[in-house]
Amino acid sequence: MSWFEAFVLGLVQGLTEFLPISSSAHLRLTAAVAGWQDPGAAFTAVIQIGTEVAVIIYFRKDIARIISAWFRSLSDRGMRRDHNAQLGWLVIVGSIPIGVLGLAFKDQIEGPFRDLRLIATTLIVLGVILGVADRLAARDAAPGPGGPGGGSSGGGRHRVRRERKTIEELTVKDGLLYGCAQALALVPGVSRSGATISGGLFMGYTxxxxxxxxxxxxxxxxxxxxxxxxxxxxxxxxSWGPTIFATVLSFVVAYAVIAWFMRFISTRSFMPFVIYRVLLGTALLVLVATGVLSPNEGASGVGGKSGG
Structure with a gap:
């Protein structure tokens, strides 16, 4: 891998990790379209460390409260009712599905799951799912025909607005369901944030x-x-040099993207990402069907493993 490839892939990783469009799919597609070798599942996983460091810094106050409360809850039974302590346990519970499935399907993740046809399909399918979930959230947030209270002055039928749940209302069951949704992201094209956000919206969260x-x-x-x-x-x-360079670059770009994305979703819907996913997935299917791209374009994997 050249330094230029590392620069491009690090930039792509930072830009796409937190958007619901799948960073792993974009890394795979960028390499395929450019005629480079598939960077592989290992490279993808390692440079994601950079983007997660950006998350840790951005949410450092929240994370510090969660860790502090969680450790105190181990010895103080009263602390177990604290929201931050409970959130710490819920993050642990929610991480179980992807840990178990990641180990169980390691060979598939590094091989068959990187087929461009599968990536295109998951881009489209999960895009549609995200769109449906987003519309449900928008419908619940909108006032009914009779105004903010959902009443109707004409005596006709009216829709009762449903209050969406906040993170303080997260339960063990919901945390585990979030974790199952996150595990879907083991398949490139799904998107970790897209799957978990869709799951949260379907469960009634803001x-x-x-x-x-x-x-x-x-x-x-x-x-x-x-x-x-x-x-x-x-x-x-x-090699190590380009990988470290891509990881650092992904951290710098990702920090800016997180700040923008959190502001964006407070007032806007996910529909632009839905449309982008469907168009990209459709275009990819056309390129593969017409022979412009091979389903395993550039695939070789790290360490000589087959790309499927």
């Missing part, structure tokens, strides 16, 4: 609550995955 818990939930999963894959860096065409 956009802000779904996004915030999605970011917190990703921290242990991404860090563990990146550290686990460190052993494969230096094998094949991926």
């Amino acid at each position: 956009r802000e609550a779904a996004a915030r818990y999605s970011f917190l939930l990703a921290i242990p999963a991404v860090l563990a995955s990146g550290l686990f894959e460190l052993k494969d860096i230096g094998e094949g065409h991926v």
Whole structure:
């Protein structure tokens, strides 16, 4: 891997990690379109450490409160009712599905799951799911026909507005369901944030609550995955220097993206991302169907592993 490839891929990782469009798919597609070798699952996992460091810094006050309360809850039974302590346990519970499935399907993640046809399909399908979830959230947030209270002055039918849940209302069941949604992101094209945010919206949480818990939930999963894959860096065409460079660059770009994204979702819908996903997935299917791209374009994997 050249330094220029590392620069481009680090930039792509930082720009796409927290948007619901799948950073792993964009890394795979960027390499395929440019005619480069697939950077591989190990490279993808390691440079995601940079973006997660950005999350840790951005949410440092929240994380400090959660860690402090969680440790105190181990010895103080009264602290177990504290929201931050409970959130610490919920992040642990929510991380179980992706940890178990990540180990169980490691070979598939590094091989068959990187097929461009599968990536295109997941881009489209999860895009539609995100769109449906977003419309449900928008419908609940909108006042009924009779005004903010949902009443109707004409005596006709009216829709009762449903109050969406905040992160303070997160339960163990919901935390585990969030975790199952996050595990879908083991397939490139799904998007970690897209899957968990969609899951949160379907469960009745606000956009802000779904996004915030999605970011917190990703921290242990991404860090563990990146550290686990460190052993494969230096094998094949991926070397340490470009990998470190891409990781640092992804951190710098990702920090700016987080700040923008949290402001964006407070007032805007996810529909631009839905449209982008569907168009990108459709274009990719056309390119593969017409022979412009091979389903396994550039695939070789790290350490000589097959790309499927």
